[in-house]
Amino acid sequence: MKKMYAVSLLLLFPVLLHAEYPEPDVVCYRADLTFDIAHQSITATADILLTNTSDVPLQCITLDLVGLTVLYVKIENAPVQYVHDFGALKFFPEEPLCKGDTISVRIVYGGKPQCGDACGPKFGEVTYCLPASKTLDYFCTTTHWLPVHNCIADKATWDLTFDVPEGLTAASAGVLLERTTANGRSRSRWLENVPTAPHCVTWAIADYVCLRDTLLGIPAEYYILARDAAAAEHYFEPMGEILGFFTEHLGPYPVEKIGFCWVPEGNFGGQGMIAFSAGNWALQAGAVEAHELAHHWFGNGVTPATIDDYWLSEGFATFMEWMYRIESYQEGSLDALAAQYVPAYRAQIAAGEGALPLYGFRKYVNDNCPGTISFKGALVLNMLRHVIGDEAFFAGLRKYVKEYMGGAANTTLFRSAMEDVSGRSLVPFFQQWVFKPGWPMYEVRHLCEDPLNPFMLCVRQVQESEEWPLFSVSVDMEVITFTGDTIRVTRDLPAAEHSMLTIDSIPDGKVVDWRFDPDGWLLKEITTGTAVRRPPAAGVLQLEPLYPQPLGGANNRGTLSFSLAAPGVVRAVLHDALGRSIRVLTETHFAAGQHTIAVDAASLPRGCYSVVFRTGNDARSVPILVQ
Numbered sequence: 001m002k003k004m005y006a007v008s009l010l011l012l013f014p015v016l017l018h019a020e021y022p023e024p025d026v027v028c029y030r031a032d033l034t035f036d037i038a039h040q041s042i043t044a045t046a047d048i049l050l051t052n053t054s055d056v057p058l059q060c061i062t063l064d065l066v067g068l069t070v071l072y073v074k075i076e077n078a079p080v081q082y083v084h085d086f087g088a089l090k091f092f093p094e095e096p097l098c099k100g101d102t103i104s105v106r107i108v109y110g111g112k113p114q115c116g117d118a119c120g121p122k123f124g125e126v127t128y129c130l131p132a133s134k135t136l137d138y139f140c141t142t143t144h145w146l147p148v149h150n151c152i153a154d155k156a157t158w159d160l161t162f163d164v165p166e167g168l169t170a171a172s173a174g175v176l177l178e179r180t181t182a183n184g185r186s187r188s189r190w191l192e193n194v195p196t197a198p199h200c201v202t203w204a205i206a207d208y209v210c211l212r213d214t215l216l217g218i219p220a221e222y223y224i225l226a227r228d229a230a231a232a233e234h235y236f237e238p239m240g241e242i243l244g245f246f247t248e249h250l251g252p253y254p255v256e257k258i259g260f261c262w263v264p265e266g267n268f269g270g271q272g273m274i275a276f277s278a279g280n281w282a283l284q285a286g287a288v289e290a291h292e293l294a295h296h297w298f299g300n301g302v303t304p305a306t307i308d309d310y311w312l313s314e315g316f317a318t319f320m321e322w323m324y325r326i327e328s329y330q331e332g333s334l335d336a337l338a339a340q341y342v343p344a345y346r347a348q349i350a351a352g353e354g355a356l357p358l359y360g361f362r363k364y365v366n367d368n369c370p371g372t373i374s375f376k377g378a379l380v381l382n383m384l385r386h387v388i389g390d391e392a393f394f395a396g397l398r399k400y401v402k403e404y405m406g407g408a409a410n411t412t413l414f415r416s417a418m419e420d421v422s423g424r425s426l427v428p429f430f431q432q433w434v435f436k437p438g439w440p441m442y443e444v445r446h447l448c449e450d451p452l453n454p455f456m457l458c459v460r461q462v463q464e465s466e467e468w469p470l471f472s473v474s475v476d477m478e479v480i481t482f483t484g485d486t487i488r489v490t491r492d493l494p495a496a497e498h499s500m501l502t503i504d505s506i507p508d509g510k511v512v513d514w515r516f517d518p519d520g521w522l523l524k525e526i527t528t529g530t531a532v533r534r535p536p537a538a539g540v541l542q543l544e545p546l547y548p549q550p551l552g553g554a555n556n557r558g559t560l561s562f563s564l565a566a567p568g569v570v571r572a573v574l575h576d577a578l579g580r581s582i583r584v585l586t587e588t589h590f591a592a593g594q595h596t597i598a599v600d601a602a603s604l605p606r607g608c609y610s611v612v613f614r615t616g617n618d619a620r621s622v623p624i625l626v627q
Contacts, residue, residue, distance in 0.1 A: 006159055015478055024061055025053040026149045026156040027102065033145070034163040040123040042068070043110035047178060050103060057096035059104075064143040064150040065089045067114025074106040081142050087138075089147055093473070106439035113144050117175075117270050120144035126225075128204035128263045130275055136368045139307055140199040140552060148198040153193035153305050153408035164205050171210075171223040171261040172203040173271045192271060194255055195406060200300045202270025204261040215240045218253055222262040231281035236260070238285045240329070242293055245324055250401050251395060254301040257294070265556070269295030269317070275341065280572075286328070287321050287605040294320035296400050305410040311358040311434070314369060314416060317375015321606060322378060338382045339520030340608045344623040345375045346439070348549045353438045355468070359411050364437075374627055379523050380433045384519070387429060387474060388422035396421040411435075432495070432522075438468030440493075441525045444516045447500070451509025455479060457501040457516065459493060462527055470495040477501060478518040481510045488518070540565045541618045546611075550625035551601040558599045560585075560611060560622060566617045567591050575610050585611060603625045 016481035032045040052058050066087040082091035084302050089107070096383040097103060099376045113120045120141055121129040131142045142148050162170035167182045174192030181187075186501070192201070208223040209230055220239060224232040247253055268275045269292035276289065298320070301315030322337050348358075349371040356364050356372045358380065365372075385393040396418040400409070404415065415430050443460040461470055472495040478488045491501045493516065517524065544561040564570070572585040582604075586597050599611065601624075609624040 003505070006459055012229075021305060023052065023054040023056075023058060023547045024048045024097075026051045026154055027615060028057070028157045029146065029148070030157065030159040031146055032163065036164075037127055037165060037168070037205070039112075040115070041112045042121070042145060043318065044108070046107045046109070048105045048107065048147065050097055050105065050149070052097040052101050055099055057098045058093070059096045060090050060092055063089045063107075063147040064140075065107075065109065065147040066143045067111070067120065068109050068145075069111045071108040071110070075103050075437045077106070086205045087143065107119075109147070115144070122264075124205040124264070126204055126263050128206075128261070128275060129202075130263075130266050130268045131201055131270065132199045132268065132368065134367055137366075138367070140367050141195075142198040145591070146198075149487065150198065152197060152199060152307055152310075153580050154302050155197050155303065155408075156405075157195060158190070158192040158201055160190050160203070162190070162203065162205065164188075166204050168206060169210070169223065170203060170205045170206040171208060171221075171259065171273060173201050173273045175256050184473045194257075194271065196300065197303050198269040200269075200271040200295075200303075202261070202268060202273045202275045204263055204273075204275060206262075206270045208261070213239075215243050215258060216247065216253070217572060218258055219245070219256070220258040221260070223261060228262070234284065235278060235281055236285050237404065237552075238351045238439075239289065241328065241436055242285065242290050242329065244326060246290075246294060246297065246320065246609055249320075249323070249397070250297045251398055251405075253296065255296055260289075267292055267397070267552075269293065269299065271296070271300045277602075283603065283605075287325050287607060290324040291317050291321040291606055297405075301406065302401060303405045303408045305408040307362055308360045309410045310369070310378040311361075311373040312409065312411065313380060314374040315358065316376040318378040319381045322382075325607070334382055334385070334517045338379055338606075341375055341379060341625075344625050345371075345379065345523070346607050348623060348625055349375055350546070352549055355439070355465075357437045360435070367374055369624065370540040370626060375625070376523070379521075382521060383433065383473075383523065384418065384429065384627055387426070388418060388424065392422040395419070423532075432471050436467070436469045438463055438465060439523045439525060440471040440473065441527055442516070445528055446514065448508050452507050453506045454502050455506045455511050457502075457512070457514070459499045459516075461497055470497065473522060473524075475501075475505055475522060476519065477503070478515045479503065479506060479511045480513040482512050482541055483508065483510075497520055538570065541570070541613055541615050541620050543613060543620045543622050546599060546622055546624050550627045551599070551604075552606065552627040556600060556602040558601070558624070559596050560599060562595065562613060562620075563594045564590055564615065566594050570615045572597060572611055575612060576607065582609075599624065 028049040031044055033044045035042055064087055070084045073080055075093055080091050132139055133141050140150050143150055160172055164170055164186050166181055166186050170188040171189040174190045177189045177191050181186045209226050209229050211222040213220040222236055239248050255272040258273050260276055261273055263275045263277055265277050267288055274292045294317040300318035304310050306310045353365050353370050353372055358377055399421055400414055400417040415426050419426050440461050441463040443462055447456045447457045447458045473493050473494055474490055476490050480486050489503055542563045546558045548561055569589050571587045572586055574582045576582055604626045606626055610621045612621045
């Protein structure tokens, strides 16, 4: 009875559940895809080599293909029965496939792909498909143009031929083996010999020109619309610097080539072919391109074992992006950059998505790539760097990359790599920061019983949610004495409701000022005490948070609402993380009442920004995250 119940569930929810129970292991995808751009349709033949890796003989094999029509299925050139429904293509070998057996499956299919918001191929001046979705109940949109084993960690080689109208060029993952033109059609064959997961395979078709370069001995190809070719040469000049920075910290670049293809919207770090949407060619490649290139180590090279572990991709790429930013943009230190994101994460991302755990976030939010796993993930990595020290942290990253490159890894394996190099147990750290939601909320009070006694702070954790743990952290304290000396110490706060932080060497009477976590890199919230930043008193101008938040990808436009108690001129200026003015959003006379202005982030690199409003003597600011 239990077996029948499981089969029934699989028939109802094939795409989602199939990804949770990988049985076949695909060795190679080989496909010939003909695109009719005018009619927005595809005709294709896929030859798929797969192996049974399970202990149970497979009488039915399932791949996922959404929105297209299957014409026939053959195994070793012999037609077999199949069922294609609810996005799942099930076919039945004449003999069960035993463990270790390998078969070749041919599938002929076609039609108009199912295309919607963040779903499937998009046809137009540029025809393309970003291979992963934020909003679908399954992760990989490759299923909208190719039958695939929709498992995040099932890597295979890829041999893809694109047949497109003459005058158009197809760019894809891997190395271009040949391109031919005949009878008004152009055929391009791309081969990716590095095993790659389905959600990392990008392609795009347009009237492209290809700019070529060599970076540290690695071929680089930039597929750009002809009208942007001259500006693109300037745009990509920093790519050698970005590549050099990452190889220095993480080891050799793991793919045969560096590729970029321009698409109208969205950015995705596909394997050897990054889809990107530069909106301002007068700028240069920077934080966005660094983030996507970092995925070749974290996400593509070392692939998360499950969607639950996806912070190992997005959090790591965001952290490496931060490292590149402080190296190239002189944005201070990692701690200074993290300190900017701590309040923005709490007030914007956590307020909108909820205070999610990094691992298993999908149980709480209908989003495959929420801002939590990027920004909280990067903050947690920076805190881990503090816990074990720079030398051990970066040695652990290199060890993790080297050991699991080309395969899949989970959070436990990453923790083990960091434990090996640091020589300490990190189970409590991961338990509270990765597997649990929230952050510590502190009441911090100066306790002075006698000026001759050591300086002491009374710290109380006051988080009220039952799901949030009591946190154990190492925290910095800074005190200033009446002689002008600044003394900094680090103390361990246990996972307890009440704690005392003491500096035995400094009498309380000598301290004139103190700061708890002076650099602000610790993911925390202080509810009372000297370090509290109180909200401004009500004035003429009142602001509401940006909606939606964060911005980025297909979601590049947001709305800021504000109200005026009296009429006046309002000036709103967009600033970057260093406080530099980027653009004036408005400088207009408004009547008293409610108003809105738009924020366009299409040309903004990833990062933390703010909009500063001024009217008369009143000023307010709103934080903005672009991812």
